[in-house]
Amino acid sequence: MIQALADGILTGAIIALGAIGVTFTLAIMRFANFAHSELLTWGAYLALVVVAFAGPGTPTGPLSFGWQLLAAALIAAILTGLAAWAVDLLVFRRLRRQGAMPLTMVFAAFGAALVMRHLIVLVWGHESRYYTRELQMAVELLPGVRVLPDQMFILGLALAAMIALHAFLAWSRTGIAMRAMAESPALAQVCGVEVEAVVRLTWIISGALAAFAGVFVGLTPQLHPEIGFNLLLSLFAAAIFGGTGSLAGAVVGGFLVGLGENLSLLVISPGYKGAMPFLLLLAILILRPQGIFGERK
Amino acid sequence: MLSYLVFFACIVLILGVLTLALNLQWGFTGLFNAGVVGFYAIGAYTHAILTAAPQAQYIGNFGLPWLVGVLAAMATSALAGWLIGLVTIRLRGDYLAIATFGVAVSIQLVALNWEPLTGGSQGLTRIGKPLAHLFDTPFGFNLWFLGLMIVLMVTIYWALDRVLMSPWGRVLKAIREDETAAVALGKSARRFRLEAFVLGSTLMGLAGALYVSFIGFVSPFDFLPIVTFQVWAMLIVGGSGNNRGALLGALVVWAIWAGSGVLVSKLVPPSRAAQGAAVQVILIGLFLLLVLLFRPRGLIGEAAVVSRHVTD
Numbered sequence: 163m164i165q166a167l168a169d170g171i172l173t174g175a176i177i178a179l180g181a182i183g184v185t186f187t188l189a190i191m192r193f194a195n196f197a198h199s200e201l202l203t204w205g206a207y208l209a210l211v212v213v214a215f216a217g218p219g220t221p222t223g224p225l226s227f228g229w230q231l232l233a234a235a236l237i238a239a240i241l242t243g244l245a246a247w248a249v250d251l252l253v254f255r256r257l258r259r260q261g262a263m264p265l266t267m268v269f270a271a272f273g274a275a276l277v278m279r280h281l282i283v284l285v286w287g288h289e290s291r292y293y294t295r296e297l298q299m300a301v302e303l304l305p306g307v308r309v310l311p312d313q314m315f316i317l318g319l320a321l322a323a324m325i326a327l328h329a330f331l332a333w334s335r336t337g338i339a340m341r342a343m344a345e346s347p348a349l350a351q352v353c354g355v356e357v358e359a360v361v362r363l364t365w366i367i368s369g370a371l372a373a374f375a376g377v378f379v380g381l382t383p384q385l386h387p388e389i390g391f392n393l394l395l396s397l398f399a400a401a402i403f404g405g406t407g408s409l410a411g412a413v414v415g416g417f418l419v420g421l422g423e424n425l426s427l428l429v430i431s432p433g434y435k436g437a438m439p440f441l442l443l444l445a446i447l448i449l450r451p452q453g454i455f456g457e458r459k
Numbered sequence: 460m461l462s463y464l465v466f467f468a469c470i471v472l473i474l475g476v477l478t479l480a481l482n483l484q485w486g487f488t489g490l491f492n493a494g495v496v497g498f499y500a501i502g503a504y505t506h507a508i509l510t511a512a513p514q515a516q517y518i519g520n521f522g523l524p525w526l527v528g529v530l531a532a533m534a535t536s537a538l539a540g541w542l543i544g545l546v547t548i549r550l551r552g553d554y555l556a557i558a559t560f561g562v563a564v565s566i567q568l569v570a571l572n573w574e575p576l577t578g579g580s581q582g583l584t585r586i587g588k589p590l591a592h593l594f595d596t597p598f599g600f601n602l603w604f605l606g607l608m609i610v611l612m613v614t615i616y617w618a619l620d621r622v623l624m625s626p627w628g629r630v631l632k633a634i635r636e637d638e639t640a641a642v643a644l645g646k647s648a649r650r651f652r653l654e655a656f657v658l659g660s661t662l663m664g665l666a667g668a669l670y671v672s673f674i675g676f677v678s679p680f681d682f683l684p685i686v687t688f689q690v691w692a693m694l695i696v697g698g699s700g701n702n703r704g705a706l707l708g709a710l711v712v713w714a715i716w717a718g719s720g721v722l723v724s725k726l727v728p729p730s731r732a733a734q735g736a737a738v739q740v741i742l743i744g745l746f747l748l749l750v751l752l753f754r755p756r757g758l759i760g761e762a763a764v765v766s767r768h769v770t771d
Contacts, residue, residue: 194553196493196560256752265491265552269691270751272493276688277744283737395564398557433572440561447550447558 164307166428170421172313172382175320178416179375180393181400182327182409183368189344189407190364193267197249198372199397200278201242202390205373206380207282208245209238213293224301224311227294227381234293235377239370246369247362249274255361275391282387290384293377316378323374324413327367331409336363344407392436396423399443405453414454418442465601467717472608473670475709478693479619479702480662486699486761487623488655489635490548491556495690497563498660500570500682501539502532502667504577507677510587517583518575525587529668536664537657544656548649563687570679582678586671604673611669615662619702622658631655685740689716692747698757707758716743 180202187195212234220228253270262270300308331337336359342350343360351357372390379389400419404411423438430438446453477499484490492498508519510528547558570577577583589607594600622628633641634648642648671677689712697708719739727735750757 188553194557196556253748253752260752260755262751262755265489265556266751266755268491268553268556269695270748272688272691273744273747273751276685277741277748280737280740280744284734284741288733395557395561402554402557431572434568437561437565437568440558440565443561444546444558447554448546451550451554 163428164304166424167421168303168307168309170424171417172309172317172420173424174417174420175317176375176378176416177393177396177400177420178413179320179323179371179378180390180397181404181412181416181419182324183372184397184401185404185406185408185412186340186344186364186368188401190340190347190360191254191267192347193264193271194398196268196271196394197275197278198271198368199390199394200275201246201369201372202376202379202393203279203282203385203387204245204376204390205235205238205242205369206376206385206389207286207291208241208373209234209377209380210286210291210293210385212237221294225315226312231293231377231381235374238377239373242373242376243366243369246365246372249278250361250365279387279391286387288387290386291380292384293381310382312381316381320374320378323371324409327371328409336360340364341407395436395439395443396420399439399446402443402451403446403453405455408453408455411453411455462598462601465598465605467713469601469605469608469673471710471713472605472612473666473673474690474693474713475612475706476615476666476669477663477690478697478705478709479615480659480666481690481694482699482702482705483619483623483655483662484659485694486701486705487628487635488631488652489552490652490656490659491552492559492656492659493556493687494559494561494563494566495663496682496684496686497559497566498536498540498663499667499670499686500563500566500679501536502664503671503677503682504570504667505532505535505664506668507583507586507671508576510672511583512585516575517578520583523587525589525672528587528672529665532664532668533661534664536667537661539664540657540660541653544653544660548652548656560684560687563682563684567679567682567684570682577679578677580679582676584676586675586677588672588675601673608669616702616706623702627651627654689713689743692743694757695747696750696757698759698761700761701757701759704757704759704761711758712743712746715746719743 180198183201184195184198187193187198209231213231216230216234222228253274254267257267257270300310303309331341339350339355339360340363342353342355343357347357350360376390379385379393396419400415401412403415403418404413419439419442422442423435426438427435477495481492481495484492506528509521509523509531510525511520513520543559543562547555550558571580573579588600590603591600594603623631630641630646630651634646634651638648693708693712694705695708696712697706698704716739719742723735723738
């Protein structure tokens with residue numbers, strides 16, 4: 163039971179990082195980006211490329227990797243942010259300019275997701291990959307609750323990233339412009355917010371956070387081309403749970419979905435775990451479609 | 460070669476039924492069903508469970524006649540469409556997409572995990588085929604099935620045409636174009652949408668039953684999310700809102716898919732089969748994005764209809 167709680171919090175942190183990007187594209191770009199999950203996969207594999215050159219580093223302390231892997235994650239985050247923006251330039255911006263309906267964008271995202279995921283398969287195949295082959299002993303955090311040191315580190319890093327983003331949104335001029343766009347694009351434009359600049363920044367931040375989430379999934383313990391896709395429903399459940407455009411909402415939603423998935427394993431067979439985020443999503447959509455932090459329109 | 464063409468034509472016609480069903484939901488009503496494969500799977504498994512030859516280890520496998528399986532498949536997928544529609548139809552468009560996508564994922568999980576009923580990853584075999592005992596060779600059966608499919612397709616196409624031209628069909632378009640105006644005229648947008656969703660789901664279930672009774676076995680790996688994507692690609696490429704376009708799209712997209720499959724299997728060594736399959740998906744994905752960007756109406760778009768009461 164407590165073990166399931168601990169696992170839920172750890173998965174929750176990863177889902178929250180991914181859901182932040184989903185919630186911002188829902189609020190600022192006004193469409194459900196089915197390709198967001200592929201940014202997680204891309205981030206994880208881009209980090210793998212860096213690790214292939216630099217190595218995962220010598221294990222530091224109780225961790226299974228060294229500073230090199232963190233550097234790799236950082237580089238992957240920047241590259242994935244740029245990749246997300248590139249997809250926007252190639253596909254979504256053209257559609258926006260044509261005045262496409264939001265649902266056409268959703269469909270284009272579907273197509274982009276397939277292409278992105280299978281480019282990974284094309285290069286790396288379906289086999290599982292590892293950043294590091296180091297074995298790691300779980301530490302007993304509380305009686306009966308075992309956690310890997312890597313997982314604790316990931317949780318800390320994810321929380322730090324969320325706090326940094328919150329500070330950026332709350333206090334910086336660009337951050338305020340982003341929140342304004344999420345509230346009302348028309349009103350933001352009237353107030354002199356540069357729409358394209360905000361859109362670009364949104365993609366880069368979403369991509370970077372997704373890359374971190376992807377690396378964290380890959381680190382505990384392996385990566386394969388479906389790591390992002392398997393989280394797709396969880397990401398949407400978390401984003402909608404929190405209410406679109408709300409950072410705090412996405413984070414809380416992420417943790418709740420992570421906890422829900424892991425606690426459900428106490429009663430259902432693991433084969434059905436993949437359906438849990440869907441059931442949570444359905445419950446939210448029926449009970450409170452605007453999300454916990456959203457306002458009724 | 461001829462036997463392959465007959466097989467190919469049967470598959471295209473089955474996928475054509477799916478595409479017509481999606482066209483009813485998306486092209487004419489504006490409902491984003493991202494879980495097409497879920498309803499397809501419900502039809503396929505209903506038919507399989509009812510008609511497969513009895514086996515001790517399975518709950519189902521009742522060995523019922525083919526026609527019973529087909530009708531039951533339509534009934535269960537209609538019921539599923541109604542239940543899911545009740546909950547999701549009032550949502551905004553992209554939430555409906557996410558919810559229906561989740562439905563398809565969950566149904567696939569059930570197919571994969573509920574072994575006593577669905578055979579799990581093994582699937583079910585010896586599924587009821589229409590009048591199979593009359594034919595000695597697979598080719599003979601395929602030829603007969605093709606004839607059956609052509610008759611069914613003509614019937615469905617004609618029926619959909621009538622339905623869409625009827626007052627009911629015109630209300631659907633009215634709601635899609637301007638919901639407020641349609642509601643102001645006293646039409647319940649929600650009821651019409653739900654009805655169109657259920658009718659589309661029923662046809663998807665029919666397509667599923669036809670597919671497994673043609674192939675003769677059912678496997679959860681035939682119902683992956685990629686199928687939803689293929690059907691959507693067929694509709695968008697052909698031209699949504701136009702039934703002839705939907706059928707043309709089914710033919711073009713499946714020809715590209717099957718053709719690239721043959722090409723890949725010839726050019727790519729078996730050890731690289733995963734990469735070859737990836738190329739296939741990338742091709743179809745790019746094709747779709749290019750159509751969306753450069754020919755958003757599709758090959759044959761929706762015909763503009765002007766009321767006969769309008770005079771210049």
